Amino acid sequence: MTYFDFRIPGHRMQVIAADGVPVKPVEVDDIRIAVAESYDVIVELKKDTLIYVEDMGRSGKVYAKLGADPSAKVVLPKPYPYEPLTMVDMGMAMKGMKMHTMRGQKHKNMPHKKPIPITPLPKSEGIAWTMHAKSPQYRLDDPGVGLRSVQRKVLTYADLETPGIKNRYPDREIILHLTGNMERYIWAINGIPYYESKPLEFYYGEHLRVTFINDTMMNHPMHLHGMWSDVEVGNKILRKHTVNVQPGSKISMRMDVDATGKWVYHCHLLYHMGGMFREVKVLS
Ligand SMILES: [Cu+2]
Incomplete structure (x- = not known):
């Protein structure tokens, strides 16, 4: 994993x-x-x-x-260097620091003038929410820790666009904080682990905006069953079923709620899934 x-x-x-x-x-x-x-x-x-x-x-x-020749010598490349996490990975914006990660993301994600109504969700500032990203940024063009000093073209979400997907104005937005406690190894969403949570409610036919804020210093590959996650990449859309949320960052996506029933929404890292997990109920 x-x-x-x-x-x-x-x-x-x-x-x-x-x-x-x-x-x-x-x-x-x-x-x-x-x-x-x-x-x-x-x-x-x-x-x-x-x-x-x-x-x-x-x-x-x-x-x-x-290759065709089994005896051909294999020359292995030099492994990439180990890079420590930075303040950026803690969700802190540092003044004067080159935020290459901000390039091209200056609120292009929010081209609409009318604010999108945000549906408040339960939160619990407790044992499962001990880390906070003070200034989480959209970092779609960040190759991520360990690849930032590599002088090669590393794929990022900022490079990708799924053609033919209409960028509809969302009916409403929900904000989900990815939270945890590294000492106790507890993982949660909005400070509430799955086993203490109520299902998220989506409405059939709505066009939803979901924003993740990663308050932890780990990556979380967030995976929703039943519906696509259409990541906002500037004014473009990238359609995915698993969306990586980088440490201390935020990311927004759209969802056409087009499947009724019960679904799950979870971090795909096995060790996080126990808590960083929600049931989604699509109400018709
Ligand atoms: Cu995770």
Whole structure:
């Protein structure tokens, strides 16, 4: 259960789909794949190709060689350096610091003048909400810790667009804080773990905006069953079933609530899922 940094040294990859949905093609060198995400790529292979994958924590690697000659020597690339988390990953904006992560995201996410009504949700500032991101930012073009100093093109959500999806004005918005307590290893949403929570209520036919604020210093791949998550990338839309929420960041998405019944919404990291989990009831 970790994130993997995927590359094919000496090759560029053309990304053509994210989570199984076609995107406008984009060329990259590296892809960080969050748990449960998937990317389709087209690669023109050269002779004796190496597929090389490192885990995000830089504790291991796995590789495979593609080629006709089994005796061909494998030359492994230098592993990427270990980078510590920064203030940005704690959700703090630092004055004077180069916020490359802000580029192109200056509230383009909110092009509408009329404010979107926010439905208040229960919160509990307690044992399951000990960390707070004081100034969470949209960081769609942030390659993430461990890849920021890499001088190669790393895929980010800011590079991706799903064509043909109408950017509708949302009927309402809900804000979900991803929260936790690292000492006790408790994970929750809005400070309330699943086992103490009530279901989230969506209404059939509505167009919902969901904003995640990650108050923790870990990535959370958030996965909703039954409906697509249409991530706001500036004024563009990226359709996904699993949305990575970077440490100390925020991200907004749209949902066409087009499936009745009961669904689940959860972090896809097994160790977080027990608490960072909600039942969703779609009411008709
Ligand atoms: Cu998580």
